[in-house]
Amino acid sequence: MKRLLKYLILTIVLTVSYIVIIFLGTDKGWWYTPFTHEKAPDAFVVSVQEELQNEYVGNMAIAVFENGKLAKESFHSNGKTVDRNTVFQVASLSKFVSAIGVMKLVQEGKLDLEAPASQYLTRWQFPEGNFDSNAVTIRRLLSHTAGLTDGLGYAGFEHTKDVQSLEASLTNAQDADPGSDGKTAVGILPGSEWRYSGGGFTILQLLVEEASGQTFDVYMRTEIFGPLQMTSSFYEWDETFGSRLCDFYRTDGSVAQHRYYTAQAASALYTTLADLEKLFYFFDGDHSNQKPLSTEFQKRMWQVEAKTLGAPIYGLGTFLYTEIENGEYIIGHDGKNNPPINTAFRYNPMTNNGIIILTTGSTDFATRIASDWVFIQTGKIDALLFVMQQDKMIRTFVIGLFVILVLVISIALIRRTTK
Template identity: 75%
Template sequence: MNIMKRFLKYTALTVMILIIWVAAIFISMDKGWWHTPFTQDKMPNEFIASVQEELQNEFVGTMAIALFKGGKLAEESFYSNDKPADRNTVFQVASLSKFVSAIGVMKLVEDGKLNLDAPVSRYLTRWRLPHSDFDNTKVTVRRLLSHTAGLTDGLGYAGFKNPKDVQSLEASLNKAIDADPGSDGRILIGVEPGSEWRYSGGGFTVLQLMVEEVSGQSFDSYMQSEIFEPLQMHSSFYQWDENFQDRLCDFYETDGSKAAQRYYTAQAASALYTSLADLEKLFHLFDEDNVNQKPVSPEFQKLMWQVEAETLGTPIYGLGTFLYTELENGGFVIGHDGKNNPPINTAFRYNPVAKDGIIMLTTGSTNFATRIASDWVFLQTGKVDALLFTMQQGKMIQIMAIGSFFILILVASIAFVRRTGK
């Protein structure tokens, strides 16, 4: 009986210490207590200089970066391994496309042509959601925009090396043959719509079809006429345009070798081409004091920034918008990142309170833009943003595991010593 009591006592002690240890590491990572940003320089010119220094530590093929202060452009900087880059160089921006595509969807909502809470199937005739074990009418426009529609596709589009191989939109929705590894390419409703946040490239491909059906235009034509032209974003498009070949950035693999351009069916999710200069115009769209023409009103822009999804009890996503970290007024640093292969990494972060921001476009690196932009958020707010926390998870789990191992050894040693001592 005494042996059992001792066993239960030490087991309870071990569990309590492990819980405290895991909680302490989680909180410390979340608060950024162990995070050291790549620079301590907050001023735009000094931050840019630090970025240029950081570029020397790893391979980045092409880079364009802009910093905003108080709603005004403060600094720009460029880097290229070969073909020169400037503010008019055209980049593919991967999943940053979703953020811009969502603005196009919200334009239709504001115009009364879409209802955020209507079943998306109401607007589809060319393709239908597949049968599921759940109520497909719960797959709404809002839930597709917020990745809470129950889709479990996990897409991820790798694109096509030859434009002749690009699938039709309907064929891609049935089974995307350019799906990233880890996805079989099918759109499936695998969990209860509205029950959880699951990032879904396929959901934005459904939205792409919906925009085409409602507008009567191709997705690219609709975005050109309704969003890009009013904002004078003359170097932005979803369907590749050969007229921009001379201004297209070089693509690279991580080893520094040149990579081929990719072509996409899933335009809304992955295929936006744009320039730093054009994204700067998009930045001004969010500034209520800016008098430039706004295809979407501030009221409907702000709907995109409201909390629609959480992970681990923390707000993470609105409507096509990452909520990177909470601000003092209850708002968030908002925007989106993009990541694809061959290595493309892009970041757009906007602080709607201070009207500060960062835009960063890169090729040849899988995470350089995200890391730099996350450190910018950390320097501005003192907080670890959603994507920086995700990048730190591997390190956090490793520290938790090592500490837990030593805690088990320590408690076992104490129990052994006390028992042999008696």
């Protein structure tokens, strides 16, 4: 019995040690190999174009910044020509921009970050549940810590006539992605954990309309895009941009259909590479003359509001990809939707370096390239790259556990034989 206990303890010690090594190795990038080691913008973009040949990407627009200046642009298309003025849908990258609009209302005193969202709502209210909806504050909605369990994911609608009202979508989103019941409700204790919620940003969209007296699209065009001169950015489809809209593709290369959204703040921003470059300059005070948001409120968005697995993950509408130094993080947001749209925005506030990538036809190309850019710049695995590495980490763990079991059993058999 004592011998069995010794082997059991040995197995546990080896397993725990192995788990720690695998987790730290994945988190620290000890054995991660990026798609390129080129750091200079020109060489990096050449490597991106080479990487495009290894898989299907329908359209791509990319911009790389160095020391606060645009260093390189590049484009790719399988159909209609793509350039810096081509209009893309950017999926959940919309949240990053929408949050700026919410924070402007906070700056003006029209919304209070600590106030219950229900205090401002007249057109819709949270359904009854087991948790106090008054604990759902605007801060928690912006940071995905409001206790919402909707799991949305919006697939959009094929025709504009089918697009729901905001109130109807919050009650039961008819375009919910598979796996969600489409209901926006408080399902866990507000403030208890970070749980990504598309429904939370749809509530914020409604709050903006209630507080401003304007539709969300009109408010964002007037208060955010106007001052930044983002003249080709909007949330509600505008037919005047029809000839500039990029083609949509599925992963097999077949043409996909343009989708329309109720959840504009969460999923529906239309913009161009040129306009997102102006947004990039907004973060650098030396470039932006007409800032819709003060530097103080802008930087509030970059403070840690939520953690996962003990690591900072999110601010106010902003991913915190990896810590650089002195409590500063590479910030931005990614977007992913179907038919395949994948977008990424990364900004380093210490160096004013950054990258923007917009794609259609691929589920993860933009995120992988942007995360590798972070790794090349900092030597660190960013939050989304860590998530993408989890399947590999689990496979490695399973293989290692098998090896450990075989090793311990072999030791036991050898010792038994020798005795």
